[in-house]
Amino acid sequence: MSLDVHxxxxxxxxxxxxxPELLKAADKAFDLRTSPQPLSTLLREMELCEIDRAVxxxxxxxxxxxxxxxxxxxxxxxVKRNPRRFVGFASVxxxxxxxxxxxxxxxxxxxxxxxxxxxxxxxxFDPTGSAALEVYRxxxxxxxxxxxxxxITFSNRFPVKYNQPLPLDDVARKxxxxxxxxxxxxxxxxxxxxxxxxxxxxxYLDTAGSFAGTPVESARQITSLVSIRVIENxxxxxxxxxxxxxxxxxxxxxxxxxxxxxxxxxxxxxxxRNARTFLGEP
Amino acid sequence: MxxxxxxxxxxxxxxxxxxxxxxxxxxxxxxxxxxxxxxNVFTLHTTTAVTINENDPKLxxxxxxxxxxxxxxxxxxxxxxxxxxxxxxxxxxxxHIRASLLGSNVTIPLQGxxxxxxxxxxxxxxxxDGPQTRGLAVQIMGE
Numbered sequence: 149m150s151l152d153v154h155x156x157x158x159x160x161x162x163x164x165x166x167x168p169e170l171l172k173a174a175d176k177a178f179d180l181r182t183s184p185q186p187l188s189t190l191l192r193e194m195e196l197c198e199i200d201r202a203v204x205x206x207x208x209x210x211x212x213x214x215x216x217x218x219x220x221x222x223x224x225x226x227v228k229r230n231p232r233r234f235v236g237f238a239s240v241x242x243x244x245x246x247x248x249x250x251x252x253x254x255x256x257x258x259x260x261x262x263x264x265x266x267x268x269x270x271x272x273f274d275p276t277g278s279a280a281l282e283v284y285r286x287x288x289x290x291x292x293x294x295x296x297x298x299x300i301t302f303s304n305r306f307p308v309k310y311n312q313p314l315p316l317d318d319v320a321r322k323x324x325x326x327x328x329x330x331x332x333x334x335x336x337x338x339x340x341x342x343x344x345x346x347x348x349x350x351x352y353l354d355t356a357g358s359f360a361g362t363p364v365e366s367a368r369q370i371t372s373l374v375s376i377r378v379i380e381n382x383x384x385x386x387x388x389x390x391x392x393x394x395x396x397x398x399x400x401x402x403x404x405x406x407x408x409x410x411x412x413x414x415x416x417x418x419x420x421r422n423a424r425t426f427l428g429e430p
Numbered sequence: 431m432x433x434x435x436x437x438x439x440x441x442x443x444x445x446x447x448x449x450x451x452x453x454x455x456x457x458x459x460x461x462x463x464x465x466x467x468x469x470n471v472f473t474l475h476t477t478t479a480v481t482i483n484e485n486d487p488k489l490x491x492x493x494x495x496x497x498x499x500x501x502x503x504x505x506x507x508x509x510x511x512x513x514x515x516x517x518x519x520x521x522x523x524x525x526h527i528r529a530s531l532l533g534s535n536v537t538i539p540l541q542g543x544x545x546x547x548x549x550x551x552x553x554x555x556x557x558x559d560g561p562q563t564r565g566l567a568v569q570i571m572g573e
Contacts (some may be wrong), residue, residue, distance in 0.1 A: 161563075179517035185562055190560040192443060261530055362510050362521040364503075395518040399445065 149200030150419040152398055153295065153426065154331060154356035154390025157204045157226055158217050159184040160220065167222075173215035177205070177270065177304045182394055187226065190393065191233060197402035200233055200420075202393075203427075205265040205295060208251075212272035213360035220251070224259035237263040237295065241271055242279040250288050256290045262427065268310035276315050284323050292328035293426055295354070298334040298341055313341035320348035325427050331390065332356050338373045345386050347394035352426050353383065354390030355418070356403050363396055363404035371408055384414045388423045434462040436568045442560035446480075446498055446528075448490040451566070452553045455538075458568040465543040467572015470565060472535040474567060477525035477559035479532030485552035497528040497558065525559035532556050540572055 156354040159165070161184040164170045174180045194202060202227060207217045213349065220238045227236040238255030240248040255261040264287050287294055296315040312332035320328055329352040334341030345351045357366055369378065370387075379387065391401040406415060440449055455471055456561075457573035473480050482491065507523030536553060539546035555564060 175517075179514075181515065181517050186441075188441065189561055189563060196445070196561065302514070302517075357519060362519065365510075366519075396521065400521065 149198060150389060150402070151423040152194070152202040152391050152393070153329065153388050153401075153423050154354050155202040155204055155393045155398070156217070156395070157190075157206070157223060159394050160190070160218075160226070161186045163218050163222055167218075169215070170218060173209075173213070173217050175216050177200050177209050177213035178217055179301075181396065187230075190398075191230070193393070194233065194397040196399040197406075199398055199402060201233055202398070203235045203237060203295070203355060203423075204261070205237050206239040207265060207267050208241045209271050210241045211243040212241070212270070213216070220255045220259055220261060224255075224261060227260070234304055235263075236261045237265045238292075239265045240283060242266070242273045242277075242283045245279055245282070248283055252283065252286050252290065252292070255256065256292060261292075263293045263295060265295050269297070269301050269306035269308060272306070273310070276309055276318055281319075281322070284319055284326055288323045288326040291325075291428060293428065295329040295331055297332065298330040298337070299332040300336060303414070306332065313337050313344055316351070316424070317344045317347060320344060320351045324348075324350055326350060327352065327428070329354055329426060330389065330391070335369070336425070338369075342374055342378070343385070346382060352386045352422065355401070356387045356390035357392035357396040357401065363400045364407070367401075367404035367408055371410070372404075376410060380411055380414050384417055385422055385425070387418050388426060389419045431467075431571065431573055432464060434464060434570045436441045436461050436570070438566050438568060440555050440564045440566065442555075442557035442562055442564060445560050447557050447560065448483075448494055448554045449557060450485060450552050451555050452485075452545075452547070455553050455568055457477045459545060459570055460499075460543075461538065463542065464572045467540045467570060468569070469538040469540050469545060470535055471538070471553055471557065472567045473529075474565040475529075477522055477529050477557075478564055479529045479556040479558070480536050480566070481532045481554050481556055482536050482538075482551050483554060484550045486503045490554070493556070497531065497556075501527045501531070506567060507519065522559050528558040529556070539541065540570065541571040 238261040391398040509523035513520035
C-alpha cells in the first residue's frame with residue numbers, strides 16, 4: 149500500500165457547500181478554478197491506484213489573502229471521519245507571530261494534526277525570517293514535520309523568490325531534528341533542492357506536480373534532470389510520492405511515478421516507506 | 431407545447447467506463463409530467479459523452495477499450511500545458527477527443543409517457559476522465 153504526501157482538501161464539495169467562500173479563495177488566492185468534487189471522488193482516486201493514505205494540506209493565508217484553504221478545523225474533521233485514509237497537517241501564517249505559535253500548538257494538541265504545511269510565496273513571508281524561524285522552532289519541539297512549497301507558482305502576484313529551495317539549507321541546518329519536505333522537487337530549481345537534501349539528512353523531496361507537463365512528462369523529468377544513479381544511490385530514502393490533488397488526479401500521477409525506470413526497492417520506498425519515516429511513524 | 435429541463439447526477443468509479451443511465455432518465459421524464467414529445471439527454475461536461483447501445487457488460491467494456499486504444503494517452507497534445515482558465519496543467523486531451531467521438535447528446539421519442547427504446551437499447555453516460563461526479567440535463571419537449 150502507498151502514501152500520497154501532497155493532497156489539498158480545498159475543492160471538496162462537502163466543504164464548499166458548507167462554506168462557499170472557499171470557492172472564491174480557491175480562485176483568487178490559489179488560482180484553482182476546477183469544479184468541487186465530493187470526498188468520495190478523492191477516496192475513489194486513491195482506491196484506483198492502491199493509495200492507502202493521503203496527507204491533507206491546508207494553507208493559512210489569513211494575513212496575506214484573508215482566507216484559510218481550508219481551516220485546520222475542517223481538515224481535522226475530515227480526518228476524524230476517515231482516520232484510516234487521511235493524515236492531517238495544520239497550516240499557520242507566520243506573519244501572525246504569537247497567534248501562529250498558539251494555533252500550531254492547538255492544532256497539534258487539540259485537533260490531532262501531526263505536521264505543518266507552509267507556502268511562503270502564497271502566505272507572503274520570508275522563509276528565513278525571524279517569524280518563520282519561531283514557527284520552525286515550535287514545529288521541531290512538537291515533532292511536527294513541515295511540508296513547504298518550493299519552486300514555481302504561475303501567478304506573478306506572489307514573490308517567487310520566497311519559494312526558492314536553496315535558502316532552506318540554513319533552516320535545515322539550524323533545526324536538525326525538524327523533518328522538512330521540499331515540495332515539487334523545487335522545480336525548476338531541482339538541483340538546488342537536491343543540494344539541500346544531500347547536505348541535510350532531515351530534508352525530503354516530493355514528486356507533486358511540477359508544472360512541467362502531464363503527469364508522465366512531469367515524472368520523466370525526475371529521471372532526466374536527476375540521473376537514475378543519483379536517485380537510486382542518494383535520494384532513495386528521501387524522495388516521496390505526492391500528487392498535488394486537485395491540481396492533478398492522484399491516479400494519473402501515481403501511474404506516472406510508479407512507471408519510472410527505477411529499482412523496485414527504490415520505487416517502493418518512494419511510494420510508501422520514505423513517507424512513513426517523514427511522518428515519524430515506526 | 432412545453433419545455434422542461436431536469437438535471438440528473440451520476441458518480442463514475444473508473445477513469446473510463448460506460449454507465450447505464452436509462453432508469454435515471456426515465457425518472458426525469460416522469461418528473462416532467464409530459465407524455466408525448468421528444469427527449470434530449472445532454473452531458474454537461476466535455477470529457478464525457480452520451481450514447482445508446484446494447485446493455486451487455488462485455489460490450490460496454492469493448493467500447494471503453496476501443497476508445498482508449500483509438501485515442502492514446504501518450505501523444506503530443508497541444509492542450510497539454512498550464513491552463514490558466516483552470517489554474518492547473520491540462521492533461522486530458524485524449525479524454526476530450528474520446529468524448530467528441532461519441533458526442534454530447536442523444537434524442538429519444540416520448541409516447542404515452544414512455545421512452546420509445548428498442549428492446550436492447552440502453553442510454554449510457556460514457557466517462558473518459560473519471561472518477562468524478564457528473565451532471566446531465568434531460569430536456570423533455572412536448573405535451
